[in-house]
Amino acid sequence: MDVTDVIDDTYDTVDEETPVSKLRGAFEGSAQKALLVTAGGEFDGIVTRRDAISSHEKNSRKARSLVRPVPRIGRHEDLREAARLMIAGDTRVLPVMDDPEAESGDVVGVVRADDLLRHVQPYLSVLDTEDVATLEVVTVEPETTLGKALATFREKRIEHLPVVADEDGENVVGIVSLLDVIQFVTRELTRQQGGDPSAHVTAQGGDHGGFGDRSGESADLLDLPVRNVMVETVGTTTLDESLDAALDTMLEFEASSSIVLDDGVLAGIVTKTDLLDALTWTEEGGRPIQVFGTDYVTELTHETMAERIDDVARKYGAMRVLEAKVHVNEHKERLRGVPQIHVRIRLYTDKGLFVASDTGYGDRHAFSLALNAIERQILEGKTYGESKKPVDDEEIARMYGWWLSE
Template sequence: MDIKDIVDREFDTYDETTPVSKLRGSFENADRKALLITRDGEFEGVVTRRDVLSSHEKTSRKARSLVRAVPSVTLDDDVREAARLMIAGDTRLLPILEDEALVGVVRTDDLLRTIQPFLSVLETADVATTEIVTVESTTSLGKALATFRTERIEHLPVVAEGTTDEVVGIVSLYDVLEFVTRELQRSQGGDPDGHMDASTGGNHGGFGAREGESADLLELPVGNVMVDTLGTTRLDETLDDVLETMLEFGASSSIVTDDRGSLVGIVTKTDLLESLTWSEDRQLPVQVFGSELMTDTTREGLAERIESVTRKYRQMRVLEAKVHFKEHKERLRGIPLVLARVRLYTDKGLFVASDEGYGDKHAFSLALNAIERQILEGKTHGRSKKRADPEEAANVYGWWLSE
């Protein structure tokens, strides 16, 4: 299934000189996740709703101060590639470029609606996160923001005070940022954007307080902002039904409960997108350079070793893995000295390490050990009910259907 089947040719663009205040208004007046930014008529990048809400830039600043590059696709790319790029680029909108000209966009919801019939071959249990980070309804907004930042997540199930699985709601990063930004704009005596960074909770003073209301919004409980857990799902429910519920309620996630109604997991639209990027054996695809030096390892073995390491740390998702092998002249008992370089692009950041060993297996193990130490220490190098047509289903999830 190609991009041309889901392209949206009706889109608005904003010049890089557009004031941030106008961008904020565009997000408030429409259900948008990102805005397209141009420079001298040519596509430059996007400004996301999250970036605008969490920015401490003054509203007089221009769009260029927040613009960031995102991957692009062509009309001939398929939906799998689009899903992979959305996850890797942390974006819910991809520009479609033809001869460097912007001709359309692909949006997450449009992509998911198109592949919805094929999601019926998967269940919630196949993609849900079951090691869950939660907050209590009495947790402060400031602490919730800190949790979003440290855990690098965007959704938090809310549980009743003193419990771990009695779910009473859900709160998203957007919910908190929008609430804080809206209340600060309504307050008197200052420009909230000049005094507060809502993404970190940093308060630099200067904004006034609404009458009868505390100026320190971040001390308010999450219960003031959370939404009810409408349309929960079960582990054995098919993903096409899960997506239908998300679309019905305009949600980007769904709480997973057991037969007693207790919290057991969470599934997001990102999880649905990620299912499209699985390889046939659902194993991490590893790009290998110098594969002719692989005498004691296999591509599958490298993937298994990498996943065994990253699986230890809060279900870290590897978006892309690259392994480089280079042989040196030195030998030990006929075994060449090999340099192994491992690069892991993950939802927690970029990890890179190199090491030397005698033989490909030894070198790779040493480099992967260095990667594991980086992960443990957090040392990143920067910054995841229509029946399907059988033929199309085979193209999208045929490997699953054949099991």
């Protein structure tokens, strides 16, 4: 199946010069999760609801300060490819292009995660919730502070926390998401400041709070309990319920996740990302490595390339490979009879999409150079994302909120 049937040609775009205040206003009055951003009439990237709401950027800044690049997809691409790109690109909206490989071009539509999942919903019945759910669940209690919840989101790199009234998980009283906390704190600070909390001066020129005041107010808000923010009416599923039924529950509750129960006790959590991930599985359950241009591969075997890619992935235990695509081409130039080979690797993982290419003499040499470039990208990303520094509430506020910006 390809994405043709789930392309939506109605979508909203904003120019990169659009003030951040208008972006926030656009999200507040709608259910859309992302806006497409154009620069000079060309597609440039997207701004997500969470980025717009949680950004430290002042309202007077422009949309280009929040834009993020996302993978592009062709109008006849496979649905599995769309699912992989959404996971690897950390996006739930993909722009559809006539030529997705071109640096510029016209957007002909978008593919949204919910539309994709609804389209494949009948096929999800072959799997049960237990097959994809996260069973090692991190929880909070109703009296846990918002600051501690934010620290947990960051440390565990998750976006949903079930709220339980007892340690054994028999009494699930709600769920709280990263976006719930961000929206609550942002809304309260805006209300307390009587407008834009990033503005230090009133229309009459007088002082209107300032950094110190906002810092104190945000600290107070972070001391509030999770019960002030959590959603009490949550959708639930069971370990043996089919994925299509689990999706029904998420759609019914307009949620991106569902609590998983076993005999009434908290057993796990399942998200729409888990459902997208299931779409990337092969019939054998593996993560295939596809090689294109096999006529130019003379020194390496498919198995060798697969093992070497797996070796790189194993160095980073928290990273899962969804799929790898290796493109091999031969150039006319030769060295002592050995042809110059160009290798391009696209590595789809749950931590991002890594793409690198290089040229060498012989497929073994070229493949090694390209894979080394992939590993450098992974290593740089891992280093950037890790911190051994203890996280306090003020640091969490700076990372997740724009209310402490100078």
